[in-house]
Amino acid sequence: MTPHIEYLLRLGDSSLVLGQRLSEWTGHGPVLEEDIALTNIALDLIGQARLLLTHAGRLEGAGRDEDALAYFRDARAFRNVTLAELPNSGIERGRTQSACYAFTVVRNLLFCAWQAETWAALADSADGELAAIAAKSAKETAYHLRHAGDWVVRLGDGTDTSRARAQRALDALLPYCNELFAGDAVDAAVHAAGIGPRAADLEAPWRARVVPVIEEATLAMPAASRFVSTGKSGLHSEHLEYVLAEMQSLARAHPGARW
Amino acid sequence: MAAPPYAQELVERAWAVLGTVADPEIPVISVVDLGIVRSIEADAAGVAVAVTPTYAACPATEVIARDISEALAMAGIAARLTTRLSPPWTTDWITPAGRARLREFGIAPPGAVDRSAGQVVHLVPRGARMQQTPPCPQCGSASTELLSQFASTACKALYRCLDCREPFDYFKPL
Numbered sequence A: 001m002t003p004h005i006e007y008l009l010r011l012g013d014s015s016l017v018l019g020q021r022l023s024e025w026t027g028h029g030p031v032l033e034e035d036i037a038l039t040n041i042a043l044d045l046i047g048q049a050r051l052l053l054t055h056a057g058r059l060e061g062a063g064r065d066e067d068a069l070a071y072f073r074d075a076r077a078f079r080n081v082t083l084a085e086l087p088n089s090g091i092e093r094g095r096t097q098s099a100c101y102a103f104t105v106v107r108n109l110l111f112c113a114w115q116a117e118t119w120a121a122l123a124d125s126a127d128g129e130l131a132a133i134a135a136k137s138a139k140e141t142a143y144h145l146r147h148a149g150d151w152v153v154r155l156g157d158g159t160d161t162s163r164a165r166a167q168r169a170l171d172a173l174l175p176y177c178n179e180l181f182a183g184d185a186v187d188a189a190v191h192a193a194g195i196g197p198r199a200a201d202l203e204a205p206w207r208a209r210v211v212p213v214i215e216e217a218t219l220a221m222p223a224a225s226r227f228v229s230t231g232k233s234g235l236h237s238e239h240l241e242y243v244l245a246e247m248q249s250l251a252r253a254h255p256g257a258r259w
Numbered sequence B: 001m002a003a004p005p006y007a008q009e010l011v012e013r014a015w016a017v018l019g020t021v022a023d024p025e026i027p028v029i030s031v032v033d034l035g036i037v038r039s040i041e042a043d044a045a046g047v048a049v050a051v052t053p054t055y056a057a058c059p060a061t062e063v064i065a066r067d068i069s070e071a072l073a074m075a076g077i078a079a080r081l082t083t084r085l086s087p088p089w090t091t092d093w094i095t096p097a098g099r100a101r102l103r104e105f106g107i108a109p110p111g112a113v114d115r116s117a118g119q120v121v122h123l124v125p126r127g128a129r130m131q132q133t134p135p136c137p138q139c140g141s142a143s144t145e146l147l148s149q150f151a152s153t154a155c156k157a158l159y160r161c162l163d164c165r166e167p168f169d170y171f172k173p174l
Helices: A003-023 A032-060 A066-071 A101-124 A128-156 A160-181 A185-192 A199-216 A239-253 B007-018 B060-074 B096-105
Strands: B037-043 B046-051 B079-083 B144-148 B156-161 B167-171
Touching: A003 A032, A003 A066, A003 A101, A003 A185, A003 A239, A032 A066, A032 A101, A032 A128, A032 B144, A066 A239, A101 A128, A101 A160, A101 A199, A128 A160, A128 A199, A160 A199, B007 B037, B007 B046, B007 B060, B046 B060, B060 B079
Parallel strands: B046 B079
Antiparallel strands: B037 B046, B144 B156, B156 B167
């Protein structure tokens, strides 16, 4: 698989897996408006994934379409960043496993800010189709980012309980952002070919988006961590398998089904 | 090579047919008024129609493509549909007639897209949260407030009128 296709899978799988995670809120949102908002955001992310995976499948030329890539690959073949696959309940041991809204919106802030910078950097990609997908996605991501930032401020600068939950979420999630900016062979090849930005170059503009929101939310930015997750190389946390089991079971039970 | 003499007429007929194809989610507005039909060109087989999606994942996209093909086939025009992603669709392409129909239907039409802001998202400080809100499509009052940035479909936000107290959809600028 070429670095070009690997890179498209990193972007497409990240959108797909977070879209699937956010869709878990459908019917379970804390209030009706938020239920609808998260479902809309999930749908937008899956829309990005459809375009990116279709493009990756065409470039590969092995006859795999978006559905083949989404439903018939196993966890090791997924290239999403680990940040996207973490459960909505958070990742602390020993906690009751109910979904946490603070964890959801803090993750959306960190992830969507990275997406916003990625789309902006892809505007002049040597891959014209990718540039078009990025330009389309950038407009939608702007709304997602505003939604997430608004909630992080409300929760952080809110009650003692909401503030504690938002801070706990930020402490848990920030180490997973290191992966977003970690370079490797795929990153170097894609950058050299003019297809995408160098991952590390996105960190400063990402911080410039995220830090003011964290400050407005009166939260504390955790100290830097050296932990680097490895989802984009296909080495995932134990959580991805559960996402895929739910997402893929129907398609695998009825391969080729039409309706 | 000169276009066949009937080409212009064929293209004009195709535009007229598409002017009658309604958006499945907002049936008062046609796909032409929505600004998603980017071009119609005559070719050897009939016409080539380029359509641009509103939102990448809008579930209506596939229905719209089918409706367009069927309407043209009913009119005896052979059509080939292509999807054009770039430049991305913007609500600025909704026609004045389309905006008027949205308002009559109870949906506040979108304001202009703020291009000066580019891709930068400014978080609005609390207290001064809404800079400008759309007027109420029911009573015309300018005194309205945002309830949620996301509403019944991907393309709309939910507002409430502070005078007539009715909630309404706002077609958000994209």
